[in-house]
Amino acid sequence: MASGKMMEQAMPWSPHPAPRARGCPSAALRRWLPLLAWMPRYSTQWLRMDLIAGLSVALTVIPQALAYAEVAGLPPQYGLYSAFVGCFVYFFLGTSRDVTLGPTAVMSLLVSSYTFREPAYAVLLAFLSGCVQLAMRFLCLGFLLDFISCPVIKGFTSAAAITIGVGQIKNLLGLQRVPRQFFLQLYHTFRSLGETRVGDAVLGLVCLLLLLLLRLLRAHAPPVHPDTPPGVRLSLGLVWTATTARNALVVSGAALMAYSCDLAGHRPFVLTGEVVQGLPAVRAPPFSVTTANGTVSFTQMVQDMGAGLAVVPLMGLLESIAVAKAFASQNNYRIDANQELLSIGLTNVLGSFFSSFPVTGSFGRTAVNAQSGVCTPAGGLVTGVLVLLSLGYLTSLFYYIPKAALAAVIITAVAPLLDTRIACTLWRVRRLDLLPLSVTFLLCFWEVQYGVLAGTLVSLLVLLRSVARPASPPRSAVLECSHLCSLDYTVVLGLRELLEDFRRQGLTLALVGLQEPVLHVLLSADLNVQHFPSLEEAEKYLSQEPGTQPHSFSDDSVPEPSLPC
Helix, strand or coil: CCCHHHHHHHCCCCCCCCCCCCCCHHHHHHHHCCHHHHHHHCCHHHHHHHHHHHHHHHHHHHHHHHHHHHHHCCCCHHHHHCCCHHHHHHHHHCCCCCCCEECCHHHHHHHHHHCCCCHHHHHHHHHHHHHHHHHHHHCCCHHHHHHCCHHHHHHHHHHHHHHHHHHHHHHHHCCCCCCCCHHHHHHHHHHCHHHCCHHHHHHHHHHHHHHHHHHHHHHHCCCCCCCCCHHHHHHHHHHHHHHHCHHHHHHHHHHHHHHHHHHCCCCCCCECCCCCCCCCCCCCCCCCEEECCEEECHHHHHHHHCCHHHHHHHHHHHHHHHHHHHHHHHCCCCCCHHHHHHHHHHHHHHHHCCCCCCCEECHHHHHHHHHCCCCCCCHHHHHHHHHHHHHHHCHHHHCCCEHHHHHHHHHHHHHHHCCCCHHHHHHHHCHHHHHHHHHHHHHCCCCHHHHHHHHHHHHHHHHHHHHHCCCCCCCCEEEECCCCCCCCHHHHHHHHHHHHHHHHCCCCEEEECCCHHHHHHHHHCCCCCEEECCHHHHHHHHHCCCCCCCEEEECCCCCCCCCCC
16 A cells, blocks of 8 residues: 555656766667666565556456457457557556556547457557557657647547447347447437346446445545554555455456356356457468458558548557656656657557557556556556466456446446536637537547547637637737848838738837838838837837727747748
């Protein structure tokens, strides 16, 4: 239960190397491998905290990975295949001690939208997404993420939370033959309520209630202080362990109940079923796939995935970097955004050789990692090893996990993504931002790429509108020109147009501090300018004009105009 902050006080953690001489090979190597910056200072205290955090995250990610494979429309083992590569890659390349890479609800939803429930498409999408992300890293294109505004992100994640949650109602109630398209899914779910399996419904609702209660207990558990009595410390430690591993506890309890019923000859629940045992074979991602109708070529697979080749890598980068920045700010350390791009890109490329679908940074598991007191990315090694052990030895037990229990895990995981307060906040702060939020939110129920693209375009149009049509009222202005030494003809023409614009508005543009050569050029060009030797005189003159509020700007802060002749 020791806090990570206590460890920081004893031995501060930083992923960045100490300043060295420019061009030093060691410093350059440390920038590419942040592990070299903190590994020499690794201590037994850090090891203990990383072991606890790695175990806590593993108990969270194993049931979540099985559940997210269902969201992605893939066999359950593919969730586990996607949960371990990022742990090892981030150990070497990551610059945040808290971030964990792996399957997430949003990524799983995107995978289901573009891969047609076909594992070969999902694995190829991981490879190509990683290539796009690595290209963005080396071409320094990370700035493209800045064009996806906060209202667009909130609209997308809220729509994703509703889509995923609605998609799990069928498993929560034990319904069969429900289509995956959102509106059809909604229609068929309500139409099939009469076919609800009582066992699944009761178990699903009980699991949902237990997960919510354990989450609330975790949020309201009192902190442990150094002077806390040993008995109370032990009790709080047990509460912390149970609430942190709540997903694993609830899923294990449900699986035990299903196994007991199976021994008694009853099958009241829909079960996960067979999970392929053993580690995934190491092989290149499929660049073609054989179906009953023949062989689908690489070109055709790329065309089939379409916009997913842009949406998936961009949203993956956005989610991962947002998680890293949030926890770096919260825990007072810096991350290297370029290095994070490299980490997520390489994770997806290498993961595709282990049959992984696209992954990104997980906010929920990163929170578990941070709250468990993780000190370095070495905590991810523990998580990765435990996932591999579960693939090797526990898959036979996963057969008995009821789908209703996994549905409860997914619903509680995506519920925080639904931001119910963002609309009220935007209404108070800037109502125009409700437009991209609404467009993204509504269109994402139709097609994810259309929602994100339309929301981004609307957000850019709103930005351009504010630039092209400033909200401030027209007013006279003073241009301070004392540092202006010369003018060319292009600038004279631009200034002529500017003066005409002011005159059409009934306003004045006053020039202050003109040097003799500049004034001569303006007079030779027959420009009727108001010029004054000092700013005070210009403001005094403009203040006498009715209805004017002069605004002054310096030629140092205004770029020199260069208008076409």
